[in-house]
Every structure is written in structure tokens, then in C-alpha cells.
Amino acid sequence: MAKFSVFKDQESLFACPICQAPMRLDQSSLVCQTRHTFNIAKQGFVNFLRQNKGDKHYDMASFENRSHILAAGYYDPILEVIPERLRDLPRHSHVLDVACGEGYYSRQLALEFDKDFMAFDLSKDSILLAARQNPQKNVAWFVGDLAKLPLREHRIDVILDIFSPANYQEFGRLLTDQGLIFKVIPHKDHLKEFRQLLPEAQAYSNQDVLEHFQDSCELLERVMISKTWSMPAEHVQAFAEMTPLFFHVDKKTLDLTSVRQLTVAGELLIGRIKNDK
Numbered sequence: 618m619a620k621f622s623v624f625k626d627q628e629s630l631f632a633c634p635i636c637q638a639p640m641r642l643d644q645s646s647l648v649c650q651t652r653h654t655f656n657i658a659k660q661g662f663v664n665f666l667r668q669n670k671g672d673k674h675y676d677m678a679s680f681e682n683r684s685h686i687l688a689a690g691y692y693d694p695i696l697e698v699i700p701e702r703l704r705d706l707p708r709h710s711h712v713l714d715v716a717c718g719e720g721y722y723s724r725q726l727a728l729e730f731d732k733d734f735m736a737f738d739l740s741k742d743s744i745l746l747a748a749r750q751n752p753q754k755n756v757a758w759f760v761g762d763l764a765k766l767p768l769r770e771h772r773i774d775v776i777l778d779i780f781s782p783a784n785y786q787e788f789g790r791l792l793t794d795q796g797l798i799f800k801v802i803p804h805k806d807h808l809k810e811f812r813q814l815l816p817e818a819q820a821y822s823n824q825d826v827l828e829h830f831q832d833s834c835e836l837l838e839r840v841m842i843s844k845t846w847s848m849p850a851e852h853v854q855a856f857a858e859m860t861p862l863f864f865h866v867d868k869k870t871l872d873l874t875s876v877r878q879l880t881v882a883g884e885l886l887i888g889r890i891k892n893d894k
């Protein structure tokens with residue numbers, strides 16, 4: 618029982634994905650009033666999807682790659698700008714990590730903060746990896762679809778959306794009146810050393826993503842995050858395996874040995890859903 622206490626704390630947030638009724642924890646399952654039952658796997662996550670959707674680019678190997686890169690600390694500058702903005706929130710604020718991948722940010726933040734963290738991804742593999750690396754079991758992990766989350770309305774205080782797609786309509790449904798969105802988007806300098814290797818190198822702009830954000834949200838704060846890291850060849854290789862920049866490129870044609878450092882750059886946008894939406 619104690620091992621699923623994170624789901625006990627947060628049971629009132631869940632809504633049955635089949636009938637939308639509230640759910641409660643019963644032994645090792647979340648159960649709705651009409652007895653639709655979703656088991657909590659022993660690793661500490663719930664799969665709310667009937668079939669595994671996932672994404673062909675994000676198989677287990679690529680999640681493991683990402684896991685090494687994150688564990689090496691290359692994305693930690695992002696973790697440095699978020700905490701000071703979470704600190705002022707009341708204890709037990711509900712934080713939802715959207716398309717969390719293997720859950721690095723939630724795990725790190727949950728170690729530091731007395732907030733209730735929930736995190737989901739479409740891919741069961743990634744959630745399994747996330748839950749396995751969270752022996753503290755202080756994050757409620759689940760497999761779910763951003764278009765239709767098994768969560769009740771207006772209960773989430775903060776949405777973390779780190780290098781992931783957004784669904785502002787769904788965010789508006791989930792967030793409380795004063796709820797905040799913390800969205801991290803790539804900056805044009807992100808992995809610029811890789812971009813320069815591409816034959817038709819094009820400058821990246823995050824302007825469209827920013828405009829899309831501002832269509833739905835009032836922008837309260839915008840924080841630049843950038844750091845250039847010297848790194849060993851195997852980490853350059855892991856970044857190359859992981860980046861969407863190279864999904865449609867034959868990596869054998871690229872001279873990755875010339876790359877000795879990489880820039881990780883993003884912008885944190887903090888916003889609130891506009892009331893007229």
C-alpha cells in the first residue's frame with residue numbers, strides 16, 4: 618500500500634478515461650465508480666492506454682541514449698532556471714510534466730520540492746524507464762495521450778512542457794484559474810554545431826512556437842538558457858542519435874569527429890492561459 622502512496626495522494630486528480638468518473642485508489646489499482654480498473658504496475662506507473670502507441674523514433678534505445686545525456690548533466694541549466702520559479706508555490710501544488718520522456722526533470726525536481734508531481738508520456742517504454750529510475754516513488758507516472766488525459770478539470774497548478782508538444786486547449790481544461798505553464802522551447806543556437814554539418818543548413822527559428830504560445834497564453838516571463846559544453850566523442854554520438862535534426866539524414870555522411878563541443882540552448886516561457894480562451 619505504502620509503495621503506491623503517491624497515487625493515494627493524487628487519486629482525486631484522476632478521471633476514468635472510459636467514463637470520465639472520478640477515480641480512487643483500491644489496493645494496487647485506480648478504480649472508477651463504475652469499476653473500470655487500471656492496475657498500477659509494480660514499478661509504479663499506470664497505463665491508461667489500451668494499446669501502446671509510442672513513436673517509432675523514440676524506441677527504447679533512443680530513450681536510453683537520452684537518459685545517458687541527461688544523467689551527464691548537459692540539460693541541467695534548464696533545471697537551474699525552473700526551481701526558483703517553483704519555490705514560491707504552495708506546498709502540494711500539483712505539477713504535471715507533459716510528454717515527460719524518461720522523466721528526468723520530474724525526478725530531479727521531486728527530490729527538491731514538496732510538490733505533487735505527476736508525469737505522463739505516450740510511450741510505455743519511456744514511462745517504464747522513468748518509473749524504474751524513481752525508487753523514491755514520489756512521482757505519479759502514467760501512460761496517456763496529450764489529446765485526452767485521464768485527469769479532472771482545473772486541478773493542476775503548473776504544467777511543465779519541456780521540449781515537448783503543447784495542447785493549449787487541454788492545458789486550459791486542466792489548469793486552475795491561476796495555473797501556470799512552464800514551457801521550454803529550443804533556441805536557434807540549440808545544437809548549432811550539428812546544424813552546420815547539414816548540407817542545406819537552415820537557421821532554426823522558434824518564432825512560430827512562440828507565437829503559437831502567445832495565441833493561447835499571456836507571456837509572463839521569458840528566460841534564455843544556453844551553455845556550450847566540451848564533450849567526449851561518445852556523448853557527441855549520443856546527441857547525434859537522439860536529435861530530430863538527423864532523423865532523415867544518413868549519419869555516416871556526416872563528419873561527427875569534427876564536433877568537439879555542443880551548445881544546448883533553450884528558452885523558458887512562463888505563461889497563463891488567456892481568459893477569453
Ligand SMILES: [Zn+2]
Nearest residue numbers: 633636649653
Ligand atoms: Zn469508468
